[in-house]
Amino acid sequence: MTRLPITGIGVIAPGAIANVDRFDTSGLSAHTAALVRDFRAKDFIAPMKMRRMNTLSRYLVAAAKLAIEDSGAALPQNTGVAVGTAFGPVQTSVDYMQEYVEKGASLAPPQLFAESVANAPGSHVAIEWNLRGFNITITQRESSALAAAMYAASQLMKGTVDAALICGVDEVNEMLFSVLDRIGALDDSMHRGMVIGEGSAVLVAGSGTRKPYAWLSGFGIARDTTASISDWGTGYESVVGAMKAAMEDAEIDSVDAVYVSSNGSPRLEALESRALDALFDSRVPRTATKQVFGEYAAGGALQLVAAIRAFEDESLRHVLVNSISAGGGIVCAVVSRDAA
Numbered sequence: 001m002t003r004l005p006i007t008g009i010g011v012i013a014p015g016a017i018a019n020v021d022r023f024d025t026s027g028l029s030a031h032t033a034a035l036v037r038d039f040r041a042k043d044f045i046a047p048m049k050m051r052r053m054n055t056l057s058r059y060l061v062a063a064a065k066l067a068i069e070d071s072g073a074a075l076p077q078n079t080g081v082a083v084g085t086a087f088g089p090v091q092t093s094v095d096y097m098q099e100y101v102e103k104g105a106s107l108a109p110p111q112l113f114a115e116s117v118a119n120a121p122g123s124h125v126a127i128e129w130n131l132r133g134f135n136i137t138i139t140q141r142e143s144s145a146l147a148a149a150m151y152a153a154s155q156l157m158k159g160t161v162d163a164a165l166i167c168g169v170d171e172v173n174e175m176l177f178s179v180l181d182r183i184g185a186l187d188d189s190m191h192r193g194m195v196i197g198e199g200s201a202v203l204v205a206g207s208g209t210r211k212p213y214a215w216l217s218g219f220g221i222a223r224d225t226t227a228s229i230s231d232w233g234t235g236y237e238s239v240v241g242a243m244k245a246a247m248e249d250a251e252i253d254s255v256d257a258v259y260v261s262s263n264g265s266p267r268l269e270a271l272e273s274r275a276l277d278a279l280f281d282s283r284v285p286r287t288a289t290k291q292v293f294g295e296y297a298a299g300g301a302l303q304l305v306a307a308i309r310a311f312e313d314e315s316l317r318h319v320l321v322n323s324i325s326a327g328g329g330i331v332c333a334v335v336s337r338d339a340a
Helices: 055-071 090-103 110-115 120-129 141-158 174-182 236-249 266-279 297-312
Strands: 004-012 017-019 032-034 080-084 135-138 164-170 199-205 214-223 257-259 318-324 329-336
Touching: 004 055, 004 141, 004 297, 055 120, 055 164, 055 199, 080 120, 080 141, 090 110, 090 174, 120 135, 120 164, 135 141, 141 164, 141 199, 141 214, 141 297, 141 318, 141 329, 164 297, 199 297, 214 236, 236 266, 236 318, 236 329, 257 297, 266 318, 297 318, 297 329
Parallel strands: 080 135, 080 164, 257 318
Antiparallel strands: 004 199, 004 214, 017 032, 164 199, 214 329, 318 329
16 A cells, blocks of 8 residues: 555553552452543633543544644645544433433433544544535444544545545443443453453544654455454454555565554463464564553553554654454554554
8 A cells, every 4th residue: 555654643551550549449350450540621621622522532633733843834625634543431320321321312311422432532623623625434343443443544545535534533431341240341450351441542644734643554454253242253364464454455475563463361362372373483572562551541542552662762664553353353553663
């Protein structure tokens, strides 16, 4: 594919994995998460606008503001917005349904309903900067952000937009945390399950005045048909196929590092490790960012940001980023240091 420049980065990230103090976890098995701390939405968003946004939308608008400022240029009006979110505004949906049950449909706050849909954060971004290009939100669990990046790249290469914001956003809330805990998906040690995280990350692609951080150069997708709806499968050949497709799309035959999808879940660990061993030798370094940011953090976009910033090490030329979803979705991306 034609390589696409990344000229701006904005991040609202968790500081570290720590004990959850946002809600009571005393009746659960897991007690830790990667939470955003000391975030002040008013530093990024005008008060009247902020009141119409839930936490998810505030995270995304703040990260978008940072990314656009970082790019050093006003965005063209036809800029597109592609958002990945693993679960969307779960807490807002819970809040709305509680109001609906207690007060009835006529008295339930309409603003809560408007913010309960997954594409609300992306809509706020487009409204804030008057962006008239495509506006799409993808929910594909762990692969959401890379799927959004792939869509944005396809539209940039077609010429339907001159620039795109590639976004990821997620939040940790009591409902999501308790459900994942009760199905055995969470583990504070990250040996028998994941630790979840939150935050937002936005990349400006195809526009900007600064020297690009890196270039999006290839994508590959596949489906593991052995996976269940809420777990990973054993079809490592599908992961190998997606990694190969991304490298072929980037017109390269090797990479200098792999940013893995690994999150502590044993079946994912076994699946991805077998695929990596089949395609690469042991000299290719593997980096697991979810040990820092948690799973779902920014819909996986923080993993992509970390890979892009890795090019500050000038020995790297190409980095492969893997995103493997429970349920069988696989998206892989190659980011490169240079335009060719």
